[in-house]
Amino acid sequence: MNSMRPDAISMSRPDINENDISLVISALRSGVLSIGPFVEQFEDLVRNYIGTRYAVAVSNGTSGLHLCMRLAGVSEGSEVITSPFSFVASANCILYERGTPVFVDIDEETLNIDPAAVDAAVTGRTVGILPIHVFGRPAAMDSLCETADRHSLVLIEDACEALGAIYRNRNVGTFGRASVFAFYPNKQMTTGEGAIIATDDPAWDASLRSLRNQGRGTMGGWLSHDKLGFNYRLNELSAALGVSQLSRFEELLERRAAVAARYGERLSAVPGVRTLMPVEGTTRMSWFVYVVRLDSSLDRDAVATRLASKGIPTRNYFPPIHLQPYFREQFGFRPGQFPVTERVAVSTLALPFHTNLGDRDIERVCTALSEAVDETAGRR
Numbered sequence: 001m002n003s004m005r006p007d008a009i010s011m012s013r014p015d016i017n018e019n020d021i022s023l024v025i026s027a028l029r030s031g032v033l034s035i036g037p038f039v040e041q042f043e044d045l046v047r048n049y050i051g052t053r054y055a056v057a058v059s060n061g062t063s064g065l066h067l068c069m070r071l072a073g074v075s076e077g078s079e080v081i082t083s084p085f086s087f088v089a090s091a092n093c094i095l096y097e098r099g100t101p102v103f104v105d106i107d108e109e110t111l112n113i114d115p116a117a118v119d120a121a122v123t124g125r126t127v128g129i130l131p132i133h134v135f136g137r138p139a140a141m142d143s144l145c146e147t148a149d150r151h152s153l154v155l156i157e158d159a160c161e162a163l164g165a166i167y168r169n170r171n172v173g174t175f176g177r178a179s180v181f182a183f184y185p186n187k188q189m190t191t192g193e194g195a196i197i198a199t200d201d202p203a204w205d206a207s208l209r210s211l212r213n214q215g216r217g218t219m220g221g222w223l224s225h226d227k228l229g230f231n232y233r234l235n236e237l238s239a240a241l242g243v244s245q246l247s248r249f250e251e252l253l254e255r256r257a258a259v260a261a262r263y264g265e266r267l268s269a270v271p272g273v274r275t276l277m278p279v280e281g282t283t284r285m286s287w288f289v290y291v292v293r294l295d296s297s298l299d300r301d302a303v304a305t306r307l308a309s310k311g312i313p314t315r316n317y318f319p320p321i322h323l324q325p326y327f328r329e330q331f332g333f334r335p336g337q338f339p340v341t342e343r344v345a346v347s348t349l350a351l352p353f354h355t356n357l358g359d360r361d362i363e364r365v366c367t368a369l370s371e372a373v374d375e376t377a378g379r380r
Contacts, residue, residue, distance in 0.1 A: 054205035061182030065093035074099035115143035133162035136286035290353035306372035
């Protein structure tokens with residue numbers, strides 16, 4: 001039985017138009033549903049958009065990050081420095097190759113990995129750095145690249161939330177050895193499931209294409225496999241949707257930014273609520289989700305509960321990875337190890353956000369949030 005209120009607002013919603021549907025139908029009618037022309041076209045379009053020499057389509061962002069960890073040389077005993085304030089996949093991909101994720105704290109303003117903490121965490125076992133462009137806000141890539149170069153480390157950008165973001169007039173995804181962009185339905189554009197690995201390295205491009213397709217050799221026959229690979233292929237239907245979505249991607253970004261701007265204007269007068277804005281070094285922020293921070297005197301979960309009772313869904317972005325049950329059990333992490341991450345995590349709340357969120361719904365969300373904050377603070 002569906003318990004959702006009839007007047008509930010959607011937390012997120014993909015922006016699908018008739019051209020999207022038409023192109024997916026054309027892929028279906030072609031009879032080629034895997035390893036076909038739409039995947040090649042999608043790769044070319046994304047490569048040109050980002051500005052890299054190569055782009056390799058894979059089944060999802062997690063698989064893309066996993067392949068990057070393998071090519072970066074992650075293995076048992078090696079370490080990759082990353083952030084505990086992210087979706088768990090950014091740490092899991094290191095574990096898939098039996099490496100150790102070394103968490104360092106975040107900067108409280110940017111919510112991205114703290115470059116000074118990264119530099120201090122480098123050891124003789126470190127092989128890579130994996131920054132995350134959290135919420136579509138670019139990480140401090142100049143400092144991170146300098147650290148990676150100085151220590152001869154492989155830098156991989158987790159740009160799964162950041163297609164279209166620009167850092168100091170340079171596209172996110174063009175700084176590291178490779179980068180991964182994901183297209184889950186709540187992202188800025190969607191392929192349903194799917195991702196792109198972008199790189200300028202021809203050797204990585206060739207290896208990625210083999211690894212995503214069960215390690216198939218480029219010179220061998222149909223069932224010739226010269227390395228251990230995976231089934232990480234992107235299907236033609238998803239690629240066709242991606243081709244269509246990317247054709248209007250700038251419009252999608254502008255409309256998301258407009259929704260964020262309306263939220264910002266309305267929430268600027270709500271006491272105890274702080275909106276997140278582009279940070280220093282950001283030429284353009286790519287709005288993935290709309291997250292606010294609540295004052296430390298407010299119980300974030302109590303505010304979320306009150307909002308839910310008013311038909312307003314919210315999400316906790318992000319619970320710290322190091323405090324997830326599996327990571328606590330395997331590595332002995334405990335509260336207090338990364339205080340900025342933990343302080344931020346208990347204060348952040350994602351509000352409903354998507355391209356077609358109208359003014360009436362935005363006003364309803366903001367009014368409900370203001371009321372929930374007042375009720376939680378005991379002001380009414």
